[in-house]
Amino acid sequence: MKIVIAGAGAVGKHLARLLVKEQHDITIIDESQEKLESISSNLDLRQLQGNPMSIGVLKTANVQNSDLFIAVTPDEAHNLTCCMLAAKMGAEKTVARVDNPEFTLEAETTFFKKMGVGSIIYPELLAGKEIVSNLKRSWIRQWTEFQNGKLIMLGIKVRANASIVTEDKPIKEICGSDAPFHIVAIKRGNDTIIPHGDDFVCHDDIAFFMTTPEHTAHIRQITGKEDYPEVKTLMILGGSDTTKQTVSLLPKSISTRIFEKSQKRCEEFNRVIDTDHIMMIHGDGTDTDLLEEENIDKCDAFAALTDNSEKNILACVMAKQKGVRKTVAIVENTDYISMAENLGIGTILNKKTIAASHIYRMLLKADTTSVKSLTVANADVAEFPVMENAKVTRHPIKDLNLPASINIGGIVRNGRGILPNGNTQILPGDTVVAFCLESNIKKLEQYFK
Known part of the structure; x- marks a missing residue:
């Protein structure tokens, strides 16, 4: 696939x-040679210095033959204009x-689509949705619903008090074929594991569970989180703008105080906020002293x-020391994510990763409905509608020869969530939720063709 990216920020x-890991034909455009040079020299992509709003530059980038044009410069007006030119x-x-x-409002997106802007990404709104979802459930690190909540994924930091942390019970004994959950990914230290039957859940793992709505309370119990x-x-x-989006989505049951050093910013917020909570x-x-x-x-x-x-x-870290149980941090510097996790910060969000997940799904040739990155783990989760004659329908799951880096987490069939086992036969019309290590999603996609 030929992809042109405007903006090397x-x-x-x-x-x-x-x-680049997926071996696409990538061209990246930016006016700053310094930004272009900051991209690793061992990446197999074309760098083009120039103004992405220049028709000549776009022609040199071969935009006219591109499958996807992504505009992510710091200037939204430039991004919209670039997309309009690229579409034309x-x-x-x-x-x-x-x-x-x-x-991002429906009326505006409809207008922009007519002008050639196929999709609009507002990372702050996406981050705000993630933050509110996590605040509603203080005991989890990540909560994701699939197919309108028919299946639910929970990312949970597992402590020593969890009943599933044992030295003598591997995963196949903890969650057998009749268990109401699957453990579909584990972050352990700096490593991400797609677990199998002989693996163990250890103290301080971040375990990602797949389940159905009626069993989330059971998972809370076995992970020792009932006191949250x-x-x-x-x-x-x-x-920040992320704060604005977050508070606009917060339920009124959560009383919120926002600390801001800038008087001007406070005044702006007070004009926008019309609520007593x-x-x-x-x-x-x-x-x-102020926090106390x-x-x-x-x-x-x-x-x-x-x-x-x-x-x-x-x-x-300071809030944790003061006794706050649930903390959330925006960490934009990806080099700091592992450090933040090691410091025991609860939910860690990265707007670049969130935005990339939304853009990345456009690249998949299978009719994938969503792709989501697990921020603290080098893994992705994707929903795949199952078509007639897809490879994944030819054998029971245990006989599909799935790579070790791929895990089928759940199935939605006729509006009902199902937790499959090795003997489960995937059928046309199902929607499959699958997990894979980062950069293996193309391998996963092959099973749904």
Whole structure:
């Protein structure tokens, strides 16, 4: 597939590294030679210095013959214009990253599609949805619903008190063929494991469970998370755009205080916020005296959502020390994600990864409905509708010869979630939720053709 990326900033660089692994024909455009050179020299892609709004530059990039044009420069106006030009020149699909949440409204996306902008990505809104989903359930690291909640994936930090942490019971004994859950991925230290029957769950693993809605309470019990409180009070560090999207989605049952050092930003927020369960506090949310005055020790959750990864990590560590059970951090510097995890920060989100997941699904030739990256683990999860004569329907799962890096987590059949075992036969019309190590999703896709 021929892909052109406009913008060699953080998002463009992340996408380029992800896509090159799949052996696509990648061209990346940026006006800054320095940014282009910062992309690893061992990546097999074409670098083109120039203005991506120049028709001449786009022609040199062969946009007219591209399958996908992705505009992720820092300027949303440039991104929208680039996509319009690319579509007129013949690009099959276009994607633009924007900063204005209004552009994600249905009326606006319909307008932009007519103008040639096929899809719009607003990372802050995507991150806000993830944050709220995690705050609603303080005992999990990640919660993802598939097929309108027919199947649910839970990412949980497993401590020594969990009943599934044993030295003598491998996974095949913990979750046999009749168990109400599957363990589909494990993050252990810096390694990601797609587990099989003889593997064990260990203290401090992040285990990813697949289950159906009626069994989430059982998973909470076996992972020793029953004492985690429901989030009713929340503190947020930073009046960022991500914060704006988060509070717009928060249920009114969560009383929220937002700490922001900038008086101007506080005033902007107060004009936008029209609710009595959210309060802006003009002050430094890393000031321990201020936090103690605001009773941080009685707070259920703390979210650090500034644009500074280091500040977010340190703030969450401080909140943990003050007794806050649930913490959330935006960590944009991918080099810091493992460090943040080792420091015991609860939910770690990376907007680049979230945006890349949404863009990446456009590349799959199978009719994939979604692809989601597990932020702290080098793994992806994808939904695949099963077509007639697809390879995955020819044999029971145990006889499909799936690579060790791939795991079938669940099936939705006739509107009902099913947890398959080795003898399960996948049928046309099913929707399959499958897991694989990062960069193996193309291997997975082959089974659904």
